Structures are given as structure tokens and as C-alpha cells.
Amino acid sequence: MKRILVIGAGLSTPSLIKYLLDQSEQQNWKVVVGDFSKEMAEKRVDGHPNGDAIQFDVMNDVQRAEETKKSDIVISMLPARLHHLMAKCCIRFSKDMVTASYVSPEVKEFHKEAKEKGIVLLNEIGLDPGIDHMSAMEVIDRLKGKGGKLTAFRSYTGGLVAPKYDNNPWNYKFTWNPRNVVLAGQGGAQFIHNGMYKHIPYHKVFSRVQQLHVNGYGEFEGYPNRDSLKYRGEYGIDDIPTMFRGTIRRPGYSKTWEALVQLGVTDDSYVLENSENLTYRDFVNSFLKYERVIPVEKKLADYVGFAEDSFEMYKLRWLGLFDDTKIGLKNATPAQILQKILEEKWQLDSDDKDMIVMQHKFEYVIDGGKKEITSSMVVEGKDNVHTAMAQTVGLPVGIAAKLLLTDVINPTGVRMPTAKRIYDPVLKELEEYGIKFTEKEREIPMNGNGNGNGTENGNGQY
Amino acid sequence: MKRILVIGAGLSTPSLIKYLLDQSEQQNWKVVVGDFSKEMAEKRVDGHPNGDAIQFDVMNDVQRAEETKKSDIVISMLPARLHHLMAKCCIRFSKDMVTASYVSPEVKEFHKEAKEKGIVLLNEIGLDPGIDHMSAMEVIDRLKGKGGKLTAFRSYTGGLVAPKYDNNPWNYKFTWNPRNVVLAGQGGAQFIHNGMYKHIPYHKVFSRVQQLHVNGYGEFEGYPNRDSLKYRGEYGIDDIPTMFRGTIRRPGYSKTWEALVQLGVTDDSYVLENSENLTYRDFVNSFLKYERVIPVEKKLADYVGFAEDSFEMYKLRWLGLFDDTKIGLKNATPAQILQKILEEKWQLDSDDKDMIVMQHKFEYVIDGGKKEITSSMVVEGKDNVHTAMAQTVGLPVGIAAKLLLTDVINPTGVRMPTAKRIYDPVLKELEEYGIKFTEKEREIPMNGNGNGNGTENGNGQY
Numbered sequence: 001m002k003r004i005l006v007i008g009a010g011l012s013t014p015s016l017i018k019y020l021l022d023q024s025e026q027q028n029w030k031v032v033v034g035d036f037s038k039e040m041a042e043k044r045v046d047g048h049p050n051g052d053a054i055q056f057d058v059m060n061d062v063q064r065a066e067e068t069k070k071s072d073i074v075i076s077m078l079p080a081r082l083h084h085l086m087a088k089c090c091i092r093f094s095k096d097m098v099t100a101s102y103v104s105p106e107v108k109e110f111h112k113e114a115k116e117k118g119i120v121l122l123n124e125i126g127l128d129p130g131i132d133h134m135s136a137m138e139v140i141d142r143l144k145g146k147g148g149k150l151t152a153f154r155s156y157t158g159g160l161v162a163p164k165y166d167n168n169p170w171n172y173k174f175t176w177n178p179r180n181v182v183l184a185g186q187g188g189a190q191f192i193h194n195g196m197y198k199h200i201p202y203h204k205v206f207s208r209v210q211q212l213h214v215n216g217y218g219e220f221e222g223y224p225n226r227d228s229l230k231y232r233g234e235y236g237i238d239d240i241p242t243m244f245r246g247t248i249r250r251p252g253y254s255k256t257w258e259a260l261v262q263l264g265v266t267d268d269s270y271v272l273e274n275s276e277n278l279t280y281r282d283f284v285n286s287f288l289k290y291e292r293v294i295p296v297e298k299k300l301a302d303y304v305g306f307a308e309d310s311f312e313m314y315k316l317r318w319l320g321l322f323d324d325t326k327i328g329l330k331n332a333t334p335a336q337i338l339q340k341i342l343e344e345k346w347q348l349d350s351d352d353k354d355m356i357v358m359q360h361k362f363e364y365v366i367d368g369g370k371k372e373i374t375s376s377m378v379v380e381g382k383d384n385v386h387t388a389m390a391q392t393v394g395l396p397v398g399i400a401a402k403l404l405l406t407d408v409i410n411p412t413g414v415r416m417p418t419a420k421r422i423y424d425p426v427l428k429e430l431e432e433y434g435i436k437f438t439e440k441e442r443e444i445p446m447n448g449n450g451n452g453n454g455t456e457n458g459n460g461q462y
Numbered sequence: 463m464k465r466i467l468v469i470g471a472g473l474s475t476p477s478l479i480k481y482l483l484d485q486s487e488q489q490n491w492k493v494v495v496g497d498f499s500k501e502m503a504e505k506r507v508d509g510h511p512n513g514d515a516i517q518f519d520v521m522n523d524v525q526r527a528e529e530t531k532k533s534d535i536v537i538s539m540l541p542a543r544l545h546h547l548m549a550k551c552c553i554r555f556s557k558d559m560v561t562a563s564y565v566s567p568e569v570k571e572f573h574k575e576a577k578e579k580g581i582v583l584l585n586e587i588g589l590d591p592g593i594d595h596m597s598a599m600e601v602i603d604r605l606k607g608k609g610g611k612l613t614a615f616r617s618y619t620g621g622l623v624a625p626k627y628d629n630n631p632w633n634y635k636f637t638w639n640p641r642n643v644v645l646a647g648q649g650g651a652q653f654i655h656n657g658m659y660k661h662i663p664y665h666k667v668f669s670r671v672q673q674l675h676v677n678g679y680g681e682f683e684g685y686p687n688r689d690s691l692k693y694r695g696e697y698g699i700d701d702i703p704t705m706f707r708g709t710i711r712r713p714g715y716s717k718t719w720e721a722l723v724q725l726g727v728t729d730d731s732y733v734l735e736n737s738e739n740l741t742y743r744d745f746v747n748s749f750l751k752y753e754r755v756i757p758v759e760k761k762l763a764d765y766v767g768f769a770e771d772s773f774e775m776y777k778l779r780w781l782g783l784f785d786d787t788k789i790g791l792k793n794a795t796p797a798q799i800l801q802k803i804l805e806e807k808w809q810l811d812s813d814d815k816d817m818i819v820m821q822h823k824f825e826y827v828i829d830g831g832k833k834e835i836t837s838s839m840v841v842e843g844k845d846n847v848h849t850a851m852a853q854t855v856g857l858p859v860g861i862a863a864k865l866l867l868t869d870v871i872n873p874t875g876v877r878m879p880t881a882k883r884i885y886d887p888v889l890k891e892l893e894e895y896g897i898k899f900t901e902k903e904r905e906i907p908m909n910g911n912g913n914g915n916g917t918e919n920g921n922g923q924y
Contacts, residue, residue, distance in 0.1 A: 188726070193752045197735060199796070200749070201726030203665040204765075208751065264650070264663030273659060287662070289670065290655045303666075305767070334661070 001028050002405055005067055007056060007086060008077030009035035009044045012100065012126070014385045016077070016394025017044045017051075023402065024050035034067065058082050069093045073401055076101075083107055087121050094119050096404050100126025100393050103414060111414040124416045125400050125426070127356060127392040128157040131377070133231070133416055134396070134423035135437050136360055139375055140235060141420055143364050150240055151370075152363035156212060156222035157356070158248025159389055162380045163217065165352040169315045171250030173346045175354035176389055182266055182339045184223075184247065191228035195241040200224060206258035210246060212359055214376045215438065220357060222246030223254045234418055248357050256312045259304035260338065263287045268335035275332040279324045283337055297322055319345050353381035356388040358437075363444070370444050375437045392435060399429045463490050464867055467529055469518060469548060470539030471497035471506045474562065474588070476847045478539070478856030479506045479513075485864065486512035496529065520544050531555045535863055538563075545569055549583050556581050558866050562588025562855050565876060573876040586878045587862050587888070588855040589818060590619040593839070595693070595878055596858070596885035597899050598822055601837055602697060603882055605826050612702055613832075614825035618674060618684035620710025621851055623810065624817040624842045625679065631777045633712030635808045637816035638851055644728055644801045646685075646709065653690035657703040662686060668720035672708060674821055676838045677900065682819060684708030685716045696880055710819050718774045721766035722800065725749045730797035737794040741786045745799055759784055781807050815843035818850040820899075825906065832906050837899045854897060861891045 004020055006013065013033075020031045031048070034056025035041040045051035057063060058078060068074055068089035074097045076086045083099050084106035090097040091110055094117045103123045114121050124130055132155060143150060160166070161173040174181060185205035191198050200208050205223055212220040228245040232238050260266055264287045272278065272286070281296055288299040297317070298308055306312045316322075319341060327337050348354065359376045381387035400417070403409045409422055417423050430436065466482055468475065475495075482493045493510070496518025497503040507513035519525060520540060530536055530551035536559045538548045545561050546568035552559040553572055556579045565585045576583050586592055594617060605612060622628070623635040636643060647667035653660050662670050667685055674682040690707040694700050722728055726749045734740065734748070743758055750761045759779070760770055768774045778784075781803060789799050810816065820839045825832065843849035862879070865871045871884055879885050892898065 188729070190732075196744070196752075197748055198750075198752070199726055199729075199732075199734075201665070201724075201729060203663070204724065204726065262663075262666065264661055264666065267650070267661075267663060270661075272661075282658070286659055288660075290658075290660070 001030050002072040003030045003032060003070055004073055004075065004401060004405070005071035006031065006033045006075045006077065007035075007058065009033050009037070009040040009053075010077060011387070012390055012393040013044060013077050014394065015391040016075070016398045018386070019395055019398035020401070021045070021048045021051050024048070027402070027405070029405075032067070032071065058085055064089050065092070068095055071095060073098065073405055075099070075397060075401055077397075080104055083123075084110075090114075090119065090121065091117060097121045098125060098397050098400050098404070099123045100130055100397050102129055103416065108414055115413040118412050120404065120411045121414045122400055122404070122411065122417065122422075123414065125396050126394075127389070127396075128358070130396050130417070131392055131430070131435070132157055132358060132360075133234075133418050134427050135358070135375060135377065137235065137418045137420070137423055138427060139360065139362055139373060139439075140237065143362065143366075143373075146366065148364040148366040148371075150237055150362060150364045152242035152361070153235075153237065153240055154210070154222075154242070154244040154246070154361040155359070156210075156220075156246040156248045157358045158220070158222075160248065160250065160355045160357060161348065162353040162355040162388075165349070166250070168345065169311070169318050170253055170256070170346070172253055173348050173352065173354075174343065175348060175387065178339050178343055178346075179335075182335050182342065183268060185226070185261070186266070186268075187226040189224035189226055189228070191224055191244045192240075193242050193244070203258075203261050206254040206261060209254045210244070211251070212248065214357060214359060214378060215440070217357065217378055219251050220248050220359075221251050221254055222248050234416060242363070248359070252311070252315075256315045259300075259306065259312065259316070262304050263300065265334045265338045268333045271331045271333055272337070275327055275337060276330045278327050280320055280327065280341055281322050281324055283327060283334075284321050287334075348384065350384055353383065354387045354389060355380045356392050360437075365446075370446050372442055372444050374440045376440075377435065377437045379435055391433065395430060395433055395435065396426055399426050463492050464534040465492045465494060465532055466535055466537065466863060466867070467533035468493065468495045468537045468539065469497075469520065471495050471499070471502040471515075472539060473849070474852055474855040475506060475539050476856065477853040478537070478860045480848070481857055481860035482863070483507070483510045483513050486510070489864070489867070491867075494529070494533065520547055526551050527554070530557055533557060535560065535867055537561070537859060537863055539859075542566055545585075546572075552576075552581065552583065553579060559583045560587060560859050560862050560866070561585045562592055562859050564591055565878065570876055577875040580874050582866065582873045583876045584862055584866070584873065584879065584884075585876065587858050589851070589858075590820070592858050592879065593854055593892070593897070594619055594820060594822075595696075595880050596889050597820070597837060597839065599697060599880045599882070599885055600889060601822065601824055601835060601901075602699065605824065605828075605835075608828065610826040610828040610833075612699055612824060612826045614704035614823070615697075615699065615702055616672070616684075616704070616706040616708070616823040617821070618672075618682075618708040618710045619818070619820045620682070620684075622710065622712065622817045622819060624815040624850075627811070627814040628712075630807065631773070631780050632715055632718070632808070634715055635810050635814065635816075636805065637810060637849065640801050640805055640808070641797075644797050644804065645730060647688070647723070648728070648730075649688045651686035651688055651690070653686055653706045654702075655704050655706070665720075665723050668716040668723060671716045672706070673713070674710065676819060676821060676840060677902070679819065679840055681713050682710050682821075683713050683716055684710050696878060704825070710821070714773070714777075718777045721762075721768065721774065721778065724766050725762065727796045727800045730795045733793045733795055734799070737789055737799060738792045740789050742782055742789065742803055743784050743786055745789060745796075746783050749796075810846070812846055815845065816849045816851060817842045818854050827908075832908050834904055834906050836902045838902075839897065839899045841897055853895065857892060857895055857897060858888055861888050 032052045033041040033044050034054045038055035041053035045053045076083050076099045080101035087107050091113050096119050159175045186202050188202045189200040189205050209221040209223045225245040228243050285296045301308045356379045362373045379388040494514045495503040495506050496516045500517040503515035507515045538545050538561045542563035549569050553575050558581050621637045648664050650664045651662040651667050671683040671685045687707040690705050747758045763770045818841045822837045824835045841850040841854050
């Protein structure tokens with residue numbers, strides 16, 4: 001009987017743990033789930049005969065070593081900054097490890113040792129990072145294989161509310177960490193277009209969106225991520241002239257959000273004096289010019305360039321930004337106050353379901369012609385436990401663990417799932433769970449442009 | 463014969479050193495000027511019989527101690543972060559020190575020791591900080607003395623080019639550190655208006671200007687400084703409902719500068735790859751969306767909301783931003799590249815003269831009525847050595863040194879010139895050098911507003 005140690009039983013783990021337990025009988029697995037809260041671990045295991053819930057403190061060196069030693073594989077669903085603690089144990093006892101997180105610099109350090117010991121620390125095999133890498137590489141390798149030359153790669157991912165429950169004017173609810181949503185974009189953005197780097201300061205990120213369409217789901221938009229360039233090496237497309245990564249929202253979200261950024265209410269760098277006793281209306285007004293007789297609503301509309309009767313202003317009013325409600329948070333930053341206001345309005349109801357949307361666009365030249373492949377995936381949540389986020393983050397991790405335990409794959413070192421022998425079986429099994437991409441291909445004129453974003457560079461100046 | 467040690471012989475020191483040397487015969491002073499460059503020190507002393515130029519290395523502990531010990535007073539014109547080294551010596555040998563810089567935390571630490579030794583470390587007695595404190599306190603103390611209650615204090619300072627030499631469309635040239643001008647505003651701004659804190663994010667600072675008029679000099683504008691609140695305690699006006707500090711430019715400067723901020727070209731946080739070989743036009747274009755056939759000029763105009771034929775766009779074209787000139791700077795940040803472009807256009811010619819403008823506005827209630835005092839100072843440079851900046855920074859320092867040496871004033875501890883017994887004689891003597899304020903007073907309606915900035919708060923919402 002093989003022993004799987006899953007560390008962390010948070011919101012991203014239910015589908016992962018269910019996957020492992022569902023297969024445990026057939027595979028002869030013991031699934032041990034450890035969390036700082038034993039109760040959380042028990043909830044995930046839910047009395048399954050092949051499951052075991054333990055209280056686990058990642059800072060406890062002895063426990064970390066003992067549990068790792070006893071296991072055949074470790075799945076770390078801890079916050080990314082803690083993975084290296086488990087990684088060190090895995091190196092020591094020669095155990096494979098799987099995570100859904102970005103490779104941290106500390107984990108990267110273990111590459112040589114892991115290779116020497118013949119084990120793998122397999123990271124970035126969740127959703128984003130994870131399914132994005134695998135699905136992109138599948139297309140990139142296929143195009144290369146048939147002699148195509150990739151000229152543009154654009155990739156978008158977003159966590160949204162499923163259409164049936166999408167009943168507010170922002171077409172958005174918090175399906176994941178609200179703080180990250182409030183602070184999104186703060187490093188600005190950079191990408192490359194026709195061989196030219198493009199830079200966007202934070203306060204303009206949400207004005208530089210691209211339009212998307214997903215069959216059966218309608219229109220979306222994507223605002224640029226901080227760094228669209230970093231996977232060029234890993235993907236083997238160092239010289240690609242156009243590469244863009246973005247975050248998906250429904251159309252119009254970004255334009256209204258940009259107004260909040262321009263107003264300054266997403267700032268997390270200072271604390272408002274007396275924030276507790278200010279009203280939401282005072283809060284907004286503290287970013288606007290004093291005027292004797294002009295209401296806050298009109299001042300804001302003028303400041304950010306919205307018509308007073310615009311839908312954008314309706315969305316801001318709908319948030320309650322102009323209400324006389326007391327903030328009630330002590331020593332809060334503008335971003336913290338805004339998060340509180342948003343949480344009241346963008347909360348998922350208990351019967352709401354979430355949705356993950358991912359879309360890649362590949363432009364490539366082949367046989368003297370130019371084509372575009374659009375590859376799209378939509379996953380809806382099953383309920384408020386097995387959310388789309390939990391499925392798309394957890395299932396690839398679970399599948400990878402199975403492939404490692406059953407010796408279908410045998411990578412070594414610190415790795416991402418960009419190699420065909422890894423992504424192929426993972427993507428294949430994900431399809432059984434409804435996590436799959438739909439492809440459309442079309443020809444585009446050699447000097448034309450796909451979707452309003454030109455891709456040929458007739459004139460370097462523009 | 464008393465010995466005055468002046469450390470630092472940079473651009474802000476010529477008028478100071480001339481003042482001391484001019485008085486040295488009558489006062490029986492020896493003026494020793496030390497600089498890391500002995501040549502610079504010699505240039506300032508210019509062979510004066512009571513002057514002495516020495517090579518001085520502030521990091522040399524022995525020299526620092528010896529020179530301080532031999533002197534009766536130390537004037538430190540070093541960069542602010544180095545004053546504490548001289549301050550420590552002054553404490554050790556019980557010598558007074560004068561600086562034109564903000565009190566650093568390290569210098570502040572010496573307050574108790576300085577008091578005990580009966581010496582003063584007198585700081586912030588240049589222009590800004592310096593003349594601003596003294597001239598404001600003179601009015602504030604006067605109003606208090608006659609029973610007035612201050613309801614608003616607004617203060618503006620700016621270094622500009624003198625009107626006769628003001629011959630470019632920005633009405634601006636670099637008269638001081640260009641880097642500070644490029645990075646101005648980056649911390650955002652906060653001030654207080656009618657008892658309500660106001661916050662402005664960086665990208666909006668230059669859209670929140672106030673209009674000014676100075677008799678004989680015409681129109682100006684003031685954009686908000688980072689922190690308008692910090693002197694409330696020092697000025698004894700903790701409860702003032704409205705306080706604003708700003709930087710003076712000619713009208714229109716801020717609106718066009720805001721476009722550069724919105725574009726992102728003032729960012730100093732990352733380096734542009736291949737910056738050396740990009741043209742100015744490429745540089746600007748790297749912040750704009752790709753478009754097949756729309757020129758960079760039009761893209762920029764649309765992006766920042768200017769008409770293509772606007773004066774603002776003319777000012778941007780005039781800078782050469784759209785030229786095909788190579789940048790030629792390796793690994794440069796956007797801010798560094800912009801500074802280079804600006805330095806070519808905003809350079810003072812050798813026969814240009816600079817100008818300092820300062821204006822305070824005080825609103826106060828007295829005898830049931832409300833009044834406004836506008837107090838303005840303009841100083842023009844005499845030449846490119848005795849600039850307005852050198853005069854206004856250096857002369858108050860020199861005067862303060864004289865007042866200390868002649869025992870007219872005897873403050874102790876770490877001080878700013880906010881006490882009447884200090885600012886009175888300094889301001890009086892400054893007048894002899896043409897550095898003086900002109901006052902206008904007018905009555906304003908009790909519920910009216912002075913200059914479009916309302917000051918009564920009929921409704922807390924606005």
C-alpha cells in the first residue's frame with residue numbers, strides 16, 4: 001500500500017483529495033491529509049476508509065521529517081513560500097513532491113540534488129500556473145512538429161462567477177483571494193508586440209484590455225498581467241515577436257475598475273487616519289477636490305471622465321461607494337477599505353457556482369500562409385466545495401501524483417509540466433473530468449491582423 | 463578673529479560665501495571653505511584675504527574633528543544625509559552649526575545633548591525649508607497677536623526661469639536638480655481641507671493644481687507637495703482646518719506633465735532592455751498600444767486625452783519626444799531617459815537667469831469678519847553663479863551664522879527658525895538683499911471662498 005501525504009487542506013484541495021480517495025481502493029493507496037487545523041483535514045477526508053486526517057505543523061521539523069519518511073509521495077498545497085521546507089525533507093528521504101505553485105527560488109536550488117537522487121519536485125501543475133503551461137505546450141509542440149512557426153502567443157485566464165449566477169452589474173464576484181483582486185496590476189505590465197517591448201504603468205493597466213470571445217459563453221476581456229515574458233525560455237519560444245498574458249473579466253469590468261485605480265482607492269501603502277469613523281462616502285470624497293455644492297458622485301464622474309448617467313457610474317453607485325455607512329476598520333489602508341466594501345457586494349452566495357475561463361491564441365506561419373488557433377477551456381463549479389477553482393487546481397496535481405506513483409512518468413529535478421511526456425497523460429485524464437480545450441482554426445491574411453491586434457510590422461514606428 | 467568653517471562649496475553656496483567674506487573685514491572673521499574638490503573651494507573664496515580654501519573629506523574623522531575644533535561655528539552645506547557627521551563633531555567641541563536642510567532623524571537625536579552644551583544645531587534655514595518657515599511664522603504670529611484665528615494656510619514655492627529668459631513653450635527650465643523634477647510627486651500627495659484629509663495618487667497629482675497670481679509677475683499654478691501636514695505642530699497650528707503646500711510652475715506645465723506621468727515615462731523602477739539603441743520615438747511608443755497605421759503622436763494624444771492640435775501636444779513635440787534620435791543610454795530607466803531628453807531642451811543658457819517665487823495665503827477670522835492675506839516673494843538671479851536659488855538658500859544661512867557669532871540670538875538644541883527672535887532679524891536683513899515679501903489683504907465673505915477653493919464647510923459631504 002502506497003502512502004500519499006497531502007499537506008494543506010484549504011479551499012483548493014477538495015477535488016484533489018476526493019480524486020485521490022476515489023482511486024485509493026483500486027490503486028491501493030493510503031491518503032494522509034495534514035493541516036494545521038485537524039478539523040479541516042477531517043472534513044476533506046470525510047471518514048473515507050483509505051484516508052487519514054492528521055494535525056500537521058509545517059514548522060515542526062520532527063513531524064515534517066517523520067511524515068515525509070513514511071510516505072511515498074508528498075503533495076504540498078501550502079502557501080508557496082513554505083514549499084521549500086517540504087522540499088528539503090523530500091530531498092533528504094528521496095521522495096517525489098508535487099505542488100501547484102510557482103517554483104520559488106529556494107525550491108529551484110534543489111534541482112541538482114533532486115536530479116542526483118532521481119526524484120522530482122514537480123511544480124506549477126495546478127491551473128495557472130499549470131493547465132496554462134500544459135495546454136499551451138501541447139499546441140506549441142504540435143505546431144513545431146508540423147513545421148509551423150509561431151509568431152504570436154496570447155494567453156488569458158480568469159476566475160469568474162458561472163453565467164447562471166452572474167447577476168450583478170460588474171459580472172464579477174470574488175471566487176478567490178479578494179486582496180489579490182484589489183491589488184491586481186500594481187506592478188504595471190510588460191509584454192512584447194512585434195518584437196517591441198510594451199510597458200504599461202499601473203494606472204493604465206485596466207485601460208489596455210483585449211477583447212475575447214468564447215463559444216457558448218460570449219464576450220470577455222483580458223487586462224495585461226505583470227510579466228508576459230517570463231515563460232519564453234521555458235516554452236522554447238525565446239524569439240517570439242508577440243507574447244501577451246492577461247486576466248479575464250467580463251466586458252466593462254476593467255474600464256470601471258480603472259476609475260477606482262485613478263481615484264487612488266486601491267493604494268495599500270498608507271493608512272487613513274480615523275478610518276474607523278469615516279463613511280464610505282467620506283472615503284471616496286477624501287480622494288476628490290473640495291467643492292461647495294457639487295455632490296461626490298458628480299465630482300467622481302468628472303474626475304475619471306464618466307458621464308453621470310453612464311453604466312460605469314451605476315456600477316460604482318451599486319457598490320455603495322457613496323453611502324453613509326461607517327467603514328468600521330481601524331488604521332486601514334485605502335485598499336483594505338475598498339476590499340471591505342467590495343466583499344459586501346461581490347460575495348458568492350452559498351449556492352453560487354464559480355467558473356474558470358482560459359483561452360490561448362496562437363498565430364503561426366506554415367506553408368507560406370498564416371493561421372490562427374484559438375483554444376478555449378471553460379470549467380464551472382459543481383458546488384461551493386468542488387468549485388471550478390478547486391477542480392482545475394487540484395485535479396492536475398492529483399493526476400500527476402498518480403502518474404508518478406504508477407511510474408507512467410519519471411521526471412527528475414525541479415520541474416514544470418512543459419514536457420510532452422508529462423502534459424500528454426495529464427491533459428488526457430483531465431478530459432475525463434470535463435476539463436478540456438476546444439480549438440478553432442482559421443486562416444488570416446499574411447499582412448492582416450487577427451482580432452484588431454495587428455501582428456505584422458510594416459512600419460516599426462507604430 | 464573668529465573662524466567660520468563652511469563645508470561644501472556647491473551651487474547653493476556662492477552667495478553665502480560672498481556674504482561671509484564681504485562682512486569678514488568688519489566682523490573680524492576668517493572664512494574657511496572646505497570641499498572635497500579644493501578647486502571648487504578656491505573658486506568660491508576667489509583669493510579673498512580673509513578666506514581660506516581647503517580640501518575637505520567629510521569621511522575623514524581626524525580632519526573633521528580638527529577643523530571643527532579650530533572653528534567658532536560650522537556651516538554644513540553638504541547633502542542632508544551627511545550633516546550628522548558634522549553635528550557629532552559640533553556636539554563634541556561645543557560649536558554651533560547651521561544648515562539649510564531638513565532635520566534628519568540622526569541630527570534630531572542630538573537635541574538633548576546640544577541643549578545641555580548650550581549650543582544650537584540650527585537647520586532648515588535656507589529657502590524651502592527656511593524662508594518659507596520664517597515668512598509664514600511672521601504672519602501667523604502677527605495674526606495670533608491681534609486675536610485672529612487662522613482657518614486656512616496655503617504655501618507655494620517654485621524655482622523657475624526669470625521672465626526675460628522664459629522663452630520656451632513649457633515656461634520652464636532646469637534651475638536645480640533635474641532628477642528631482644522628473645521624479646516629483648511620486649509619493650502622491652496629502653493635505654487637509656476643511657478638516658478633511660485629502661489624498662491624491664501620483665498619477666493625479668498634476669491634475670490637482672491651484673491657480674496663483676503674483677503682482678508684476680502674472681499667473682502661476684501650484685501642484686500639491688507630498689506632505690502638506692507635517693509643519694502643523696512646528697507652526698503651532700495643529701487644528702487648522704485647511705493646509706496645503708505646493709510647488710509653483712507656470713500655468714499649463716502640470717497638465718502636460720500629467721500626460722507624461724499617465725504615459726508611464728517617469729517610472730524609475732525598472733530598466734528598459736536595449737535602451738541604448740532605441741530612439742526617443744521608440745521609447746514613447748513602447749508605452750502605447752500597437753496600431754498598424756496610426757502614428758505615435760496621434761496614439762499618445764488619444765491615450766492622454768489631448769486634441770492633436772492642442773498646445774499640450776505642441777509642447778510634447780517641442781521636447782523632441784517623437785524624434786528618431788538614439789537614446790544612447792545603457793540600461794536606463796524610463797525616468798533617466800526622459801531626464802536626458804528634457805535636459806537637452808530645458809537647459810539654462812549661460813546668460814539665463816533663474817527666479818524663485820514663493821507665495822503664502824492665510825485666511826483668518828477676526829472681529830467676526832474674515833480676511834485673507836496674500837504674501838508673495840520673487841527673487842531673480844543676478845547671474846549664473848549668484849542665482850536666485852543660491853541667494854535665497856545661502857543668505858539666510860549666512861545671516862543666521864552672523865547672528866549667532868555676534869550673540870544677537872542664542873538658541874540651543876536642534877532647531878528650526880520658527881521662533882520670532884530668530885526669524886525677525888533674519889527676515890529684516892534679507893530685505894536689504896531684496897529678499898522680501900509683499901502683502902495684500904482683503905476681506906472675504908464669511909461663507910465665501912477665497913480663490914475658488916471654498917473654505918467653509920456647509921456640508922461635510924462635499
